Amino acid sequence: MFTGIIEELGTVKNVQKSASSMQLVIRAERILEDIKLGDSIAVNGVCLTVIEFSQFQFTVDVMPETFHATTTKLLNSGSAVNLERAMAANGRFGGHFVSGHVDGVGTILKKRPTANAVYIDISVPEEVSHFCIPKGSITIDGTSLTIFEINKSTITVSLIPHTNKETVLGMKKERELVNIECDMLGKYMHQYVTNKESTITRDFLKQNGF
Structure with a gap:
């Protein structure tokens, strides 16, 4: 879970790309302070898992679904990327609930x-x-x-x-x-309202002051 408050700008150092997947090595500083293997890092809003790291960089894999559904496939060596660590339970919540699961690509x-x-x-x-x-x-x-x-x-x-x-x-x-x-909350509400088996309807929400 993330908040959408960017912690730092990282730089793509190396890209290994195939037809439908890729591996990225990203140079960073601040987010590496407490990094661990398996940590989730949002890279341009895409939740990716740390598979390797050193003092100044970390490595992530990009699977086919993420490759095709996001702009990640357009990254090259030297590209700047937004970086955010997963939300800490003891920190201030400055943005909104962000899952790191991209819904679509805009222009x-x-x-x-x-x-x-x-x-x-x-x-x-x-x-x-x-x-x-x-x-x-x-x-x-x-x-x-x-x-x-x-x-x-x-x-x-x-x-x-x-x-x-x-x-x-x-x-x-x-x-x-x-x-x-x-x-995220809007997506869940839309799912409930449009689900034919749900008891939560537009009329129900209006009758209850929503």
């Missing part, structure tokens, strides 16, 4: 500086748009953000200067792809 349509912020318009797949609501939480490349505008299959998020500087979103350009994970 950056437009980036526009506005005052001290950067607005980013992102097209999202139809299967992802169902879970997007104004003021709702969303994870873009592992970064916890708030949706402040929706227009059909396009969402708009805003980056404060710190997020723009300290995450890969600040580096990415228009037409580049991003990993998207929708709010």
